[in-house]
Amino acid sequence: MTGKARITLTVNGEPFEADVEPRMLAADFLRDELGLTGTHVGCEHGVCGTCTIMMNGVSARSCLMLAVQLDGAEVQTVEGLGTIRDMHRIQEAFHEHHALQCGFCTPGFLMTVCDILESLPLRTDAEIRDALSGNICRCTGYDHIVKAVRTLVDERDGAAS
Amino acid sequence: MMKPAAFEYVRPETLAEAVTALDHDDARIIAGGQSLLPMMNFRLVQPERLVDINRITELERIERTKTGLRIGALTRHANAARDPLLAEHFPIVAEAMGHVAHVAIRNRGTVAGSLCHADPSAEWPLLVTLLDGEIEILGSDGHRSAEPSEFFLAPLVTDIEEQELVTGVHLPLPAGPSGMAFEEVAQRAGDFAVVAAGAMVRVENDTFAEVRLGLGGVFDTSVRARALEGALTGQRARAEELEAALPLAIEDLEPNDDLHASADYRLSLVPVLARRALIRALHRATQ
Ligand SMILES: Cc1cc2nc3c(=O)[nH]c(=O)nc-3n(C[C@H](O)[C@H](O)[C@H](O)COP(=O)(O)OP(=O)(O)OC[C@H]3O[C@@H](n4cnc5c(N)ncnc54)[C@H](O)[C@@H]3O)c2cc1C
Numbered sequence: 114m115t116g117k118a119r120i121t122l123t124v125n126g127e128p129f130e131a132d133v134e135p136r137m138l139a140a141d142f143l144r145d146e147l148g149l150t151g152t153h154v155g156c157e158h159g160v161c162g163t164c165t166i167m168m169n170g171v172s173a174r175s176c177l178m179l180a181v182q183l184d185g186a187e188v189q190t191v192e193g194l195g196t197i198r199d200m201h202r203i204q205e206a207f208h209e210h211h212a213l214q215c216g217f218c219t220p221g222f223l224m225t226v227c228d229i230l231e232s233l234p235l236r237t238d239a240e241i242r243d244a245l246s247g248n249i250c251r252c253t254g255y256d257h258i259v260k261a262v263r264t265l266v267d268e269r270d271g272a273a274s
Numbered sequence: 275m276m277k278p279a280a281f282e283y284v285r286p287e288t289l290a291e292a293v294t295a296l297d298h299d300d301a302r303i304i305a306g307g308q309s310l311l312p313m314m315n316f317r318l319v320q321p322e323r324l325v326d327i328n329r330i331t332e333l334e335r336i337e338r339t340k341t342g343l344r345i346g347a348l349t350r351h352a353n354a355a356r357d358p359l360l361a362e363h364f365p366i367v368a369e370a371m372g373h374v375a376h377v378a379i380r381n382r383g384t385v386a387g388s389l390c391h392a393d394p395s396a397e398w399p400l401l402v403t404l405l406d407g408e409i410e411i412l413g414s415d416g417h418r419s420a421e422p423s424e425f426f427l428a429p430l431v432t433d434i435e436e437q438e439l440v441t442g443v444h445l446p447l448p449a450g451p452s453g454m455a456f457e458e459v460a461q462r463a464g465d466f467a468v469v470a471a472g473a474m475v476r477v478e479n480d481t482f483a484e485v486r487l488g489l490g491g492v493f494d495t496s497v498r499a500r501a502l503e504g505a506l507t508g509q510r511a512r513a514e515e516l517e518a519a520l521p522l523a524i525e526d527l528e529p530n531d532d533l534h535a536s537a538d539y540r541l542s543l544v545p546v547l548a549r550r551a552l553i554r555a556l557h558r559a560t561q
Pocket residue numbers: 158159160302303304305306307308309310311312347373374375376379382383384385386387388390391395396397398434438439440441464465466467
C-alpha cells in the first residue's frame with residue numbers, strides 16, 4: 114500500500130476509523146487527527162517520555178510508533194483517565210503531592226504510572242525512580258512525583274494484603 | 275519537527291510473505307521501531323518500503339530445544355525479562371534487561387531488532403556473544419545461521435543481507451551447572467552502557483571448568499576476553515585467581531573516545547566491572 118491506509122482502533126473506549134498516511138506518527142494521529150492533545154510531543158526520538166500512551170495494556174512511546182501500527186489496537190491516552198471533576202486516583206495523587214508544575218511532562222508520567230502500578234513490584238523508592246527513568250521532568254526535581262507514586266503503591270499493596 | 279519521509283508500508287502475516295516483501299531495492303524491516311523510528315524521524319534513514327513484521331506472531335515464541343533455548347526474533351525486552359524458561363536457564367538475561375532503556379521502550383523493542391541494530395554498547399549483542407548464541411537467519415535461499423563473531427561486523431553493521439531477516443537466536447545450555455552475572459555503568463538509568471560486562475563461570479572439582487567474560491562498549495562490537503578466559507580455565511576456583519587474571523581483560527581492546535566517555539575511562543572501567551561480574555558468577559556457581 115503506497116497511499117493511505119485504513120485503520121480501526123479504539124481510543125479511551127471509543128471506536129475510530131481513519132485513513133492515514135503510513136509515515137504519520139501515532140502521536141501526531143492522536144493529536145492532529147483525533148484532537149487528543151493531552152498526549153504531548155517533546156523530543157520525537159524516544160528520550161523524554163511525554164508522548165507515552167497505553168496500548169493493549171502496556172505503555173508505549175507514541176513518537177516511536179506509526180499510526181498504521183495502531184490498527185486493531187486498544188489505546189488509552191491521558192484523556193481517558195479522568196476529568197477535572199472526576200479525577201483518576203493517579204491524577205489525585207499527583208495533585209495531592211504537588212507532583213507537577215508546568216505540566217508538560219505530566220501526561221507521560223501518568224500513563225507510565227498506569228503501566229508500572231500493574232507490572233512492577235516497586236518495593237523501594239529506588240525501584241520507583243528506575244521505573245520512572247524514561248520520563249523527564251524539567252520542573253519538579255522528581256521528589257514529589259516519587260512521593261505520589263509511593264502513595265499509590267502503598268494503596269495498591271495495602272488493598273492486596 | 276522531525277517526521278519520517280514517505281514510504282510504502284507492507285505488513286506481512288507470515289514469514290514467506292515477509293521474504294517476498296523484502297524483495298525490493300530499498301526495503302527495511304521494522305520490528306519494535308525503537309531504534310529505527312528515531313533514525314527515520316531524523317531522516318537519517320529513508321527506506322522506500324517498510325516491512326512491518328509485528329504481525330508474524332510465530333516470531334514471538336521462546337522455546338526449549340534439545341540443546342538449549344530458542345528466542346524468537348520478536349520477543350520484546352520486557353517479555354524476555356519475565357520469561358520463566360529464560361529465568362531458569364539464563365537468569366543473566368533478566369539482569370541485563372534491567373539496563374535496557376526504559377519501561378515503555380522495553381515493551382516494544384525486540385531481541386532481533388537489537389541484534390540487527392548492533393550498537394556496540396547494547397545488552398543483547400553482549401549476551402549473545404557471552405552465551406555463544408547462534409543467530410538464525412531466513413532469506414530467499416532458505417535458512418542459515420551465524421555466530422556472533424561472524425554476525426557483528428562493526429558498529430551498526432551486521433552480516434545481514436538486504437533481503438534477509440533474523441528469525442531468532444539459539445542459546446545453547448552450558449555444559450553443566452554454572453553461575454552468571456551482569457554489570458554495567460551508564461550515565462543514567464536506561465542509557466546505553468559506557469561499559470558492560472557479563473560473566474559465566476563453571477566449576478568442577480574445585481577448578482574452573484569454564485570461564486567466560488563478555489564486554490560491551492570497548493570495541494567495535496561486543497567481545498570476549500579470550501586471553502583471560504584461557505588463563506583461568508583449569509585454575510583453582512578462587513576469587514584470588516580471578517583477581518590475578520584481571521589485567522588480561524583489557525588485552526586487545528580498542529575503545530573510542532566519544533560524547534559519553536573517553537577511551538581511557540572506558541578502559542579503566544573494564545577491570546572493575548569484570549571483577550564484579552566474575553566474582554558474583556563464581557559465587558553463584560559454587561552456591
Ligand atoms: C531512549 C532509548 C534508550 C535506549 N537504550 C537502550 C539501551 O540502554 N540498551 C539497548 O540495548 N538498547 C537501547 N535502546 C534501543 C532499544 O533496545 C531497541 O529496541 C533496539 O535497539 C532495537 O530493537 P527494535 O525491535 O526496536 O528494532 P527496530 O528499531 O525496529 O529495528 C532496528 C534495526 O534492525 C532491523 N531489524 C529489526 N528486526 C529485524 C529482523 N528480525 N531481521 C532483520 N533486521 C531487523 C531494522 O531494519 C533496523 O535496521 C534504546 C532506545 C531508546 C529510544
